[in-house]
Amino acid sequence: MKPPAHRNTSHKLNFLLSSVKGGRRLQDEDIRFLLGLEDRKLIGRVFEAARGLRREHFGDSIFLYGFVYFSTFCSNDCTFCQYRKSNIALPRFRKSPGEILAAAVRLAEEGVHLIDLTMGEDIQLYKPESEETGFLVEITRAVKAATGLPLMISPGVVSAELLSQLGHAGADWYACYQETHTPSLFARLRPGQSFKERWQVKLSAREQGLLIEEGILSGAGENLEDVITSLAMMRVLEPDQLRVMTFVPQKGTPMASVPAPDTLRELLIIAVLRLVFPDRLIPASLDVEGLAGLQSRIDAGANVITSLIVPGSGLTGVANLSRDIENSLRMPASVKSMLTRCGLKPGDLQTYLHWVRDHRQVKACRVGS
Ligand code: SF4
Numbered sequence: 001m002k003p004p005a006h007r008n009t010s011h012k013l014n015f016l017l018s019s020v021k022g023g024r025r026l027q028d029e030d031i032r033f034l035l036g037l038e039d040r041k042l043i044g045r046v047f048e049a050a051r052g053l054r055r056e057h058f059g060d061s062i063f064l065y066g067f068v069y070f071s072t073f074c075s076n077d078c079t080f081c082q083y084r085k086s087n088i089a090l091p092r093f094r095k096s097p098g099e100i101l102a103a104a105v106r107l108a109e110e111g112v113h114l115i116d117l118t119m120g121e122d123i124q125l126y127k128p129e130s131e132e133t134g135f136l137v138e139i140t141r142a143v144k145a146a147t148g149l150p151l152m153i154s155p156g157v158v159s160a161e162l163l164s165q166l167g168h169a170g171a172d173w174y175a176c177y178q179e180t181h182t183p184s185l186f187a188r189l190r191p192g193q194s195f196k197e198r199w200q201v202k203l204s205a206r207e208q209g210l211l212i213e214e215g216i217l218s219g220a221g222e223n224l225e226d227v228i229t230s231l232a233m234m235r236v237l238e239p240d241q242l243r244v245m246t247f248v249p250q251k252g253t254p255m256a257s258v259p260a261p262d263t264l265r266e267l268l269i270i271a272v273l274r275l276v277f278p279d280r281l282i283p284a285s286l287d288v289e290g291l292a293g294l295q296s297r298i299d300a301g302a303n304v305i306t307s308l309i310v311p312g313s314g315l316t317g318v319a320n321l322s323r324d325i326e327n328s329l330r331m332p333a334s335v336k337s338m339l340t341r342c343g344l345k346p347g348d349l350q351t352y353l354h355w356v357r358d359h360r361q362v363k364a365c366r367v368g369s
Contacts, residue, residue, distance in 0.1 A: 218244050
């Protein structure tokens with residue numbers, strides 16, 4: 001008599017998870033199997049394995065990233081994003097240097113490990129023709145001087161020269177999300193943008209010794225094979241941080257009526273990312289479901305909390321403009337209590353600084369060799 005199918009699935013999962021623990025590299029067919037799991041108990045075992053690998057590489061430390069989205073102007077028209085240029089109903093802002101510095105310093109005082117200086121593709125803030133450096137470079141330099149923290153910049157597709165200036169001004173990280181690595185889906189999500197250029201700029205940033213964050217969207221029209229393709233492309237890029245975020249339908253966009261996807265898919269991808277890239281940073285974003293959705297992402301194996309935002313600053317999120325901001329739930333003090341309940345704690349700043357330094361040194365050696 002043949003054993004029931006669920007028992008075979010369970011045995012296969014046990015074998016796969018223990019072989020990953022033993023250092024085996026997951027193949028595409030393994031990833032297909034893991035991402036295809038539907039039974040909540042079996043998915044729970046994947047989360048448990050992901051937490052085990054996180055513990056092995058990072059102990060009980062979770063890193064905290066402050067988010068300063070200082071310009072919501074954008075020259076692109078991504079179909080999933082409320083900041084697309086065609087969304088004329090959306091109020092926009094460009095924060096002044098004083099406002100940006102105040103938010104960054106407050107986040108540093110509250111104990112974040114990194115400041116994420118992000119923006120739409122607001123070309124007015126790049127290097128103007130007539131000046132030595134532009135707003136973006138100057139604000140990067142100023143925030144570095146004021147906080148002394150590692151900085152992540154997310155200016156979109158920019159020139160290699162501007163990346164170099166940003167690196168010299170104090171940027172440590174360059175985040176630029178492909179969102180999908182399937183060119184036909186990319187064309188639907190990011191119309192008018194070049195898949196190749198967006199990929200190439202990350203290679204260019206890596207060559208300049210910057211740490212890279214790559215990201216994908218979950219529930220924005222991709223199928224299982226598209227996710228497998230993304231993981232394969234991420235293996236080629238070797239990002240230092242890998243994020244997945246569930247698509248949130250936005251008013252004023254062509255995807256406004258797409259049903260909100262099940263966030264369980266995001267959680268499973270977080271766990272699989274941890275199995276494939278056990279020693280990398282993997283975010284749990286507060287931007288999708290606010291504080292209420294944080295623990296599930298941490299339980300799935302994430303080890304960075306992103307999108308911490310200062311209340312009263314007029315700053316917003318990306319997928320959720322205001323969720324949990326003004327009630328201070330997106331500040332370090334609030335997430336710390338959640339971490340304590342899970343037997344975790346915010347990482348030591350020195351540990352994070354060493355992680356950044358070591359990974360940048362590895363990159364510099366690769367470039368030099
Ligand atoms: S995802 Fe980024 S590039 Fe695209 S419209 Fe939104 S802010 Fe602009």
